[in-house]
Amino acid sequence: MMDILNTLALLGNYLIVPGITYGCQLALGALGITLIYGILRFSNFAHGETMAFGTMTVILLTWAMQSVGISLGPLPTALLALPFGIAATVLLLLITDRYVYKFYRQQRSTPVIYLIASIGVMFLYNGLIRFVIGPDDRQFNDGTRFIMKAREFKEMTGLREGLAIKSSQGITLIVTILLVIALFWFLNRTRAGKSMRAYSDNEDLALLSGIDPDRVVMIAWILTAALATIAGTLYGLDKSFKPFTYLQILLPIFAAAIVGGLGSPVGAIAGGFVIAFSEVAVTFAYRKVFGYMGYEVDGLMQLLSTDYKFAVSFAILVIVLLVKPTGLFSGKSY
Amino acid sequence: MKTMLRVLAATTMLSTPAFAEEIKLGVILGYTGPIESLTPAMAESAELAMSEVSESGALLGGAKVTPVRGDSTCVDSAAATAAAERLITSDKVNALVGADCSGVTTAILQNVAMANGVVMISPSATSPALSDMEDDDLFFRTAPSDARQGQVLAEILKDKGVKEIAITFTNNDYGKGLAESIEQNFTKQGGKVTISAAHEDGKGDYSAEVGALAQAGGDVLVVAGYLDQGGKGIIQGSLDSGAFDTFVLPDGMIGDALPKAIGSDLDGSYGTVPGTDSEGAELFDAMAKASGISPDAFSAESYDAAALILLAMQAAGSSDSAKLKNKVFDVANAPGEEILPGELAKGLKILADGGDIDYVGATAVELVRGGESAGNYREILVKDGENTTAKFR
Numbered sequence: 001m002m003d004i005l006n007t008l009a010l011l012g013n014y015l016i017v018p019g020i021t022y023g024c025q026l027a028l029g030a031l032g033i034t035l036i037y038g039i040l041r042f043s044n045f046a047h048g049e050t051m052a053f054g055t056m057t058v059i060l061l062t063w064a065m066q067s068v069g070i071s072l073g074p075l076p077t078a079l080l081a082l083p084f085g086i087a088a089t090v091l092l093l094l095i096t097d098r099y100v101y102k103f104y105r106q107q108r109s110t111p112v113i114y115l116i117a118s119i120g121v122m123f124l125y126n127g128l129i130r131f132v133i134g135p136d137d138r139q140f141n142d143g144t145r146f147i148m149k150a151r152e153f154k155e156m157t158g159l160r161e162g163l164a165i166k167s168s169q170g171i172t173l174i175v176t177i178l179l180v181i182a183l184f185w186f187l188n189r190t191r192a193g194k195s196m197r198a199y200s201d202n203e204d205l206a207l208l209s210g211i212d213p214d215r216v217v218m219i220a221w222i223l224t225a226a227l228a229t230i231a232g233t234l235y236g237l238d239k240s241f242k243p244f245t246y247l248q249i250l251l252p253i254f255a256a257a258i259v260g261g262l263g264s265p266v267g268a269i270a271g272g273f274v275i276a277f278s279e280v281a282v283t284f285a286y287r288k289v290f291g292y293m294g295y296e297v298d299g300l301m302q303l304l305s306t307d308y309k310f311a312v313s314f315a316i317l318v319i320v321l322l323v324k325p326t327g328l329f330s331g332k333s334y
Numbered sequence: 335m336k337t338m339l340r341v342l343a344a345t346t347m348l349s350t351p352a353f354a355e356e357i358k359l360g361v362i363l364g365y366t367g368p369i370e371s372l373t374p375a376m377a378e379s380a381e382l383a384m385s386e387v388s389e390s391g392a393l394l395g396g397a398k399v400t401p402v403r404g405d406s407t408c409v410d411s412a413a414a415t416a417a418a419e420r421l422i423t424s425d426k427v428n429a430l431v432g433a434d435c436s437g438v439t440t441a442i443l444q445n446v447a448m449a450n451g452v453v454m455i456s457p458s459a460t461s462p463a464l465s466d467m468e469d470d471d472l473f474f475r476t477a478p479s480d481a482r483q484g485q486v487l488a489e490i491l492k493d494k495g496v497k498e499i500a501i502t503f504t505n506n507d508y509g510k511g512l513a514e515s516i517e518q519n520f521t522k523q524g525g526k527v528t529i530s531a532a533h534e535d536g537k538g539d540y541s542a543e544v545g546a547l548a549q550a551g552g553d554v555l556v557v558a559g560y561l562d563q564g565g566k567g568i569i570q571g572s573l574d575s576g577a578f579d580t581f582v583l584p585d586g587m588i589g590d591a592l593p594k595a596i597g598s599d600l601d602g603s604y605g606t607v608p609g610t611d612s613e614g615a616e617l618f619d620a621m622a623k624a625s626g627i628s629p630d631a632f633s634a635e636s637y638d639a640a641a642l643i644l645l646a647m648q649a650a651g652s653s654d655s656a657k658l659k660n661k662v663f664d665v666a667n668a669p670g671e672e673i674l675p676g677e678l679a680k681g682l683k684i685l686a687d688g689g690d691i692d693y694v695g696a697t698a699v700e701l702v703r704g705g706e707s708a709g710n711y712r713e714i715l716v717k718d719g720e721n722t723t724a725k726f727r
Contacts, residue, residue, distance in 0.1 A: 013575050014548055018541030025538075137562055139595060150576025162576040239538070239567065240595075249538035280542045285529070285549035300529060300550055307505070307532050309542045 002159070003292040009161040010288055013150065019277045021169045021238060024176040027272030028231035029253035031183065031265055032224045038200040038263040039220040040101065042114030047228060048250035049125035052243050053092060054229025055236045056133045058085035059140045066142065075171070076143035078233055085233065089225040096121055097221055105217075122247075129243050137242040143167055161288075168238040175234060180269060183223070187265065192219055200263060251310075252279075255317045261327025270328055278316055279309045355397045357653050359384060359643060360421035362432035362442065363636075364408030368535070368560060369434060371589075376457060376636040377403060378627045379618075380431045383640035383678065390679035392686065393648055406433040409506075411441035418446040428653045430454040431639045434632075436461030436507040443473050453655040453662070455642055457635035460585070461511040465704040471659050476635040476642065476699055477608055478709025480508070483584060484515025486606055486711045486727050487556070488523060491582070494604075498526045499582070500552035502543060502568055504559040505532040512558045512584055528552045535563035540571045548577030556582040561592040573599045580604075583714065588631065593719045600716045604724065607631060609712035610698045611726045618675040618696030634696035635707075641678055642666055645693055648685040666701045668692040 029051060036044040044050075061081035071077050100121060104114055147170050150162025187193040192215075199206040199216045207213060232246065239245070256275045260267025286301040304312065320327060361380050363373040384399040393399070402425045404417035414433060421427045429452055433439040439459035447454045448470050455474045462481040464473070491499065501516060503509035509532070517527045529550035533543045547555060547568075555578040559565025565587050572578040573596070583592075583605030593600050608631075609615065618637060622629045642662055647653050649661035665681075670690035673681040681691045693699055700708040715724040 014541070014545035014577075018539075018545070018571075018575075022539045022541060137566070137595070164575050166574055235538070239570075242536075244536050245538050248536050252538065276539075279539070280545060283542045283546060285546045287549050288551075300546070302546060302549075305531060306543045306546050310534075 003294070005157070006159050006161045007289055007292045009153070009157075009159050009163045010292070013161065013163045015277075015280055015284055017163070017165055017169060019273075019280045021172050022280070023273035023276035024172045025231060025235045025238070025249075025272075026253055026256045026276055027269040028176060028179065028227055028234070029249065030257040030260065030268035030272050031180075032227040032231065033253060033257040034260070034263055034265060034268040035220055035224050035227070037257070039196060039216060040105075040114065042111045042118065043254070043262075044224075045115065045118045045250065046096075046122040046125055047224075047253065048246045048248075049122050049129065050089065050093065050225070050228040051232030051235070051249075052129050052241075052246035053125055053232075054085050054089040054225065055232035055241055055246070056129055056243075057088040058082055058229065058233045059133065059138060059236070059241060061085060062140050062142075071142065074144040074167070076141045076168075076237055078140055078142075078237060079171070082230065082233055086226045086229045089229045090222050092125075093221045093225045094218065097217065126243070126247070133243075135243055137240050138236075139240050141168060141237045166238065168234070172234045172238060175230065179227070179230060183227075183265065186223075196220065252276075252313060255313050259317055259320050259327060261329040264327065264329040267327050267329030274316065274328075275313045278312050282312045283309045355394060355653060357393070357397050357399045357644075357647070358402055358425060358427040359399060359640060360404055360418070360425065360427035360430040360432065361401050361640075362404040362406045362414070362418055362421060362430055363434045364438070365403070365405045367406075367408035367410070368563065369408050371562075372458075372630050372632060373434065375622075375627055375630045375633045376434070377401075378625075379622060379629065379633040379637040380457070380640040382622065382625055382627065383637045383644065383675075386676070386678050387641075387644045387682065390682060392679050392682035393644060394651070394653065397653070399644065402427055404432075406435070406438045406442070408435040408438060411438055414438035415441050415445045418442040422446060422450050422452055427452070428647070429643045429655055429658065431636065431643065432456055434458045436464060436511070440464065440467065440507070443467070443469060447472050451656055453643065453646075453659045455639040455662070457639045458632040461507045462515055463507065463511055465706060469705075471705070472655065474639075474642070474662050474701065474705035476638040476695075476697060476707050477632065478707045478711075479704075480512040480584075481515045482709035483606060483608075483711065484512060484517075484519045486709070486713075487516050487582065487584065488519035488525070489727065490604065490606065490713060491520060491525065491554075492523055496525065496553045498528055498552040499554055499556050500528050500547045500550050500578070501530040501556045501558065502533050502547055503530070503557075504564055504586070505534050508586065509558045512586075513556075516556060516558070516584075533559065533564045533568060535560060537564065537567075540564065540567040543568055544571035544575060544577055547572065548575065552578070554578065554580045554582050556584070557587055558584050559586060561587045561589045566592060566595060569596060569600070583716075585631065588714055588721060590721065593716050593721060598719055601718065603716045605714045606711045606727070607714060608635065608697065608707075608710065609723075609726070610710040611712075612694065612698040612710075614674045614694050614696045614698060621676050637675060638693075638695040638697050638699050641675075641695055642693060642699070644678070645673075645681055645685065645691065648682050662705065663701055665691055666693050666699050 147165045150164040153163045195211045256271035260271025283306045404421045406414040436459045460480045503513035581603040585607045588607040645665040646658040646661040650657040670692040702708045713724040
């Protein structure tokens with residue numbers, strides 16, 4: 001019995017808790033990619049930088065709040081700064097749409113032109129962020145760090161394995177659940193949400209039935225800004241804010257969106273967890289797990305070395321594209 | 335056009351004065367890239383040695399030394415090669431101080447320095463691979479090879495009674511070389527390495543790496559990475575999940591930023607960074623501070639690199655790399671009068687009079703096989719959120 005509990009604690013500590021947190025972070029990022037893909041029909045390469053921009057404004061506001069003594073007690077001050085960060089990011093995305101993407105919409109450009117334009121936007125944001133806050137690593141989580149520490153868990157339960165849960169991991173999970181519920185309620189129950197889905201399904205039909213395309217596009221950008229800022233801030237709270245990693249994280253986010261099916265919100269969430277868990281679980285060393293099950297082994301019992309963790313997520317991506325090109329949840333494919 | 339070229343060629347030749355020659359040294363370091371926070375102080379320290387020599391007026395009949403900077407980027411071999419190419423062919427430098435990181439140093443040595451026969455002395459390239467590399471005797475370094483650092487770290491681990499270690503290293507020449515050296519030395523003295531796994535820098539999530547390392551287990555985790563990159567991510571993740579409490583930190587992980595970022599949890603971790611408690615180190619520190627430089631890791635090595643080149647020129651009686659390369663060992667090692675930082679003028683005079691010197695410099699330079707520093711290390715202990723010096727090895 002003890003062995004089973006020890007195994008569970010062990011897997012929970014190193015596999016399940018980090019997997020869920022990383023999965024939530026990827027899912028929120030992938031939702032932003034998928035929304036833009038659904039409505040504007042292009043892969044937005046500037047999304048990682050949008051996340052970084054949102055996080056940057058949140059950090060700047062957090063500093064401002066800290067300097068005048070505002071805090072949320074055990075929760076990070078950044079949560080209080082979040083709505084303002086979202087507002088700033090909405091403004092940035094709407095300005096970008098007005099001066100960049102609107103032109104290509106009027107030209108009825110092909111998706112690949114949008115994609116190239118978004119890479120240009122990516123570099124622009126990239127420079128803007130480094131200009132304002134610089135390339136350095138920044139910690140801005142000022143709340144309590146842990147819900148439960150590994151040592152406390154061991155003392156509490158008497159088990160040999162510890163289980164640590166960070167506050168940022170708890171916050172990430174709760175915020176993601178609330179946000180996803182709100183997003184699906186919006187898409188399925190409200191008029192604006194329904195018009196977005198209609199526009200995404202069939203643009204011409206939606207236009208014929210009197211849906212205002214400019215309004216749909218605007219709502220899509222606003223939602224994307226909110227998702228990107230929240231995803232970026234949660235990620236930054238859990239790890240730390242370094243502009244360069246926000247560029248790097250774009251790849252797994254895209255993998256998540258494509259695996260789930262571009263344009264499908266449910267797919268984006270599922271894809272996020274598939275990618276996160278495949279990275280952690282396939283490269284995990286199962287030696288101690290076998291030990292608790294009564295098989296003492298000398299080797300690490302590791303399927304693949306951690307060097308290959310990216311290979312794993314991209315192998316999944318390739319397999320999905322070969323077997324089911326529209327993704328697990330049948331998004332769009334061109 | 336042809337006549338014009340001829341005229342041009344003639345005038346350039348004429349413009350080289352017979353006396354009080356103008357000597358140019360390239361200072362090729364990563365002013366942008368992963369160690370950009372260290373390089374300004376390194377370059378200024380190298381330039382400090384050059385101005386000291388220029389002002390003395392004792393080098394080759396009063397030659398003036400001018401530094402020319404080039405960006406090695408630390409990671410981009412193509413960019414580093416191009417920068418070195420420019421320094422040598424267009425700025426016509428006599429020798430190079432640099433480069434900094436092991437990968438780009440190898441690229442510059444093989445593609446540019448050897449092709450043009452130019453001496454380079456690196457203050458900070460520490461990869462063991464550079465020891466045995468074919469170099470036409472053009473390459474030296476004032477930093478010790480990581481093969482030596484691995485030895486020192488293994489000794490420290492032995493003294494602390496550590497039996498089992500897990501190693502993670504940044505996936506490049508530096509990390510791999512250092513990890514191999516630590517593993518070799520540690521197993522030789524009877525220790526056990528449970529796992530040696532690479533990590534990539536700048537990635538979003540290190541839970542997979544921390545998971546694998548934790549399962550392999552060990553008394554301590556050796557992190558052969560960079561303090562503001564993946565190394566920090568892995569330490570943070572290990573502490574959060576309770577996988578390891580004590581970390582062993584080689585030179586890439588030593589810097590004030592790390593204990594500041596991690597906090598009190600890092601207390602009790604230990605590591606190594608090149609350094610000596612010699613008289614020269616203190617002298618250099620005071621000199622650098624007086625010139626407005628705040629010395630950081632590898633600053634002293636940079637001063638010594640520049641000083642060695644200039645002293646070797648004096649000993650060879652020529653600023654030509656082909657001649658000075660044979661004198662570097664002579665001026666760096668005994669026998670001879672010991673020369674400390676700030677005494678370059680004295681050294682130059684002794685050499686001019688046909689005497690012999692033993693350049694000690696800021697880092698107690700002693701060149702061994704392959705033209706690298708024998709290696710003195712400072713053992714670091716993290717205490718109360720600060721890097722403190724435990725002892726010298």
